[in-house]
Amino acid sequence: MDMRIGNYCIGKVRSVDGSNILVKAEALKIPEYDGHPAMHVEVGAYVNCGDFHGDTICMVSRVRIEEVEKKGIWEENNLVELSIVGSVNDEGRFTRGVDQLPHITCDVYLLNGEQVNSIMGIDDHLSEDEKRKFFKVGKRSMKGGGDVYFDLDKLLGRHVAIVGTTGSGKSSTVARITQSILTEYPQPRIMFFDLHNEYRDAFGGQWAEKTNLIDWDNFSLPYWYLDLEEFIGIYYPGAGGTQEVILKGLIEELKKDNVEEDKKSRVSVDSPIFFDIEELIKKLDALATAETTATKKEPFQKLSNRISAINKDPRFDFLNRERLSQKKLGEYFTELLGVCEETKKYITILDLSGLPAEVRTISVGVLARLCFDYRYWDMDPENLPLALVLEEAHSYIPDEREATYALCLNRVEKIAKEGRKYGISLIVVTQRPSNVSTTVLSQCGTFITLRLTSDLDQNKVRRLLPDTIGEQAEMLSSLRDREALVTGDAVSIPGRVRFDEPNPWPKSKDVKFHKAWTDGPPVGYDIDSIVEAWSLREKRTTK
Structure with a gap:
């Protein structure tokens, strides 16, 4: 040309x-x-x-x-x-x-x-296979700038960060990119860690048949999938060396009891094999009873009391929902990834809005680790490549090393550093890039930077952007909604992009105060039903 x-x-x-x-x-x-x-x-x-x-x-x-x-x-x-x-x-x-x-x-x-x-290699002379690499996401912001296409392999093969202040259009941008992928590719695999239940609406309608929506009331993370570090992090944070040794021996013994004799030697405390947590509590109580002094009883009693308290707490029901069925990990992933022959799904939305605050970080880390381990043990990374959308990433992979976040940081940073080799990619979404792990962000090959108003956020992002964007970096605070600076592997030439509107939109638009304060509450608005749902921890959807 x-x-x-x-x-x-x-x-x-x-x-x-x-x-x-x-x-x-x-x-x-x-x-x-x-x-x-x-x-x-x-x-x-x-x-x-x-x-x-x-x-x-x-x-x-x-x-x-x-x-x-x-x-x-x-x-x-x-x-x-x-x-x-x-x-x-x-x-x-x-x-x-x-x-x-x-x-x-x-x-x-x-x-x-x-x-x-x-x-950039996007023209009519491409072969059909080459054309399939690219999908349209929006238009360049300049007059006459034309349509913008992303290279899917480079976008997800090397991780992507989508950053922008509240209201800049992060959720709509994520929804639009995913909807474009669904339009162009018949069998993607994308999993949302949705902490605020935003994406339910974005993947209804025409996308509903392809979407596996796991709402909070049906979400489960069976406790027997946890490795020892994760189990202790949820059931007994800060456990000492003595308690850790006790738990390791008992859990490993219980897991070995549930496999055939010839497999026992290969089972470890971290193997995702069912064991009955009630049996664990009984064994701890029996060990406490067998001791003759209060000092010797104490470590067993503390373990038993703490695990019993978590086990009976209704906020932690998601750990026990599959206890009666003793769901195997294979069945769990078949449903999670939507690969059932009868009902194939390609987008999985995990509503994590009901996770107790004290275990939210660990739970996200467990989910990330399970997905990584699944891809690790699938010897061909091209069999079922998987992208994880980490919404509100600053809230569980911060740029700090407190013990509270250590487990989740370790899991997600491992994916950031090694995931490309095993066919697992990260889409890191955050309003506070200055608070997100530098290790994770530095591994992202593509940056989609929407409006940023904080100097701290702007400065961190500028350090990660190429020098060639020049004065455009000065415009970060004045970008329009859904307008972003896009740099990195997915686009050969960096520049400003106005993303297309999603259809439908995620549930993240600004509240229309003028309408609500003009019309008043809707007919049938019932405070008692809201309080009941609050008391019973039932997430009830509204239309």
Whole structure:
């Protein structure tokens, strides 16, 4: 494709300083003509400094309009600053880096969306298999910028971070990306850790048949799937070495009792094999009774009392929901991943809004670890690649090493560092990137940065973004809803993107106070039923 359309020429190069180029522009607006869209010279627009040296692709980083006096007449002087992002190779494709810098007086041409997509490898000449790698998510923010496509393999193969302050459009962006994936790919596997029950609405309607919605009343995380560290973290936080040794021996013994004789030697305390927690409590009580002094009884009694208290607490019912059925891990994952032959599902939404605050972090860590272990033991990473959407990531993988978060951080950071090899990817979603594990964020290959108003958040993100975005980084606090700076592996050339609206929307829109305070409560509004649901911990959906 021609990268030097004559009518798109805006001026000539006046100075070159490393990767920074200054252009004297003759025009800042190019009208529509001959089927080519109208274009404006604006921050984030792409240009080609093309001449005998080749095609150098740059991004507009600043536009300065000055008034200068020439022979007593004041004239407008348009200066455009560019940042080099790469060049076009012999095959007509974009590549990072340049062999030769543009020269002074080199012509500068604006690039429209079709041209940009062409050098990124998104054009009609692709094979069907190559086309399947890309899916549309929105449009470039610049006038005439064209449609934006993500490379699915690079987006999820190297993790992605979606960050932005409350109300900037994080949830709608996540929903739109997922809906686009559902549209283009018949059998994806994406699992949402939904802490606020936001995504139920986004995957109803046309997506309902493909969505496995596990609401809080049906969510389960059987206690026998926990490894020893996780079990102690939930049932006896801060247990000493003596209690840990006692639990290890008893749980391992109970698990071995539930397998065939020839398999006992390969069963460990961490094996996801059923054991009856009531039997564990009885064994602890028996050991306490067998001791002759209060001092010797104490460790067994403390364990028994603590485990019994958690076991009877209705807030922790999710640990016991499958106790009677003794559900095996294979059946659990078959349902979780939606691979049942009769009812195949491709999006799994785990409503975790009812998790008790004191075990929310550990529970998320357990789920992440189970998913990683499943992919680890599936010897071919391409059999069933899985993406995990970590909503509100700052609340359970913070950038701190307190004991409260250690277990979850360890599990998620392991996926961040090793998941690519085993076909498991992270989509890290947060409103406070400054509070999220730097280890996790540094492993993300693509950043989708929506509006950020906090200086701390902006500074952390800037350190992770490439220098080529230039002045665009200064716009983080003024981006529109669903508008983001997108950089990294999923898009060869970084830039501003306005994401399409999701259809339907997640339950994350701002509350319409004007309507509620005008119309009043709906007919049949019942405070008693709300209090009853609160008391019984029943999550009741509303339409």
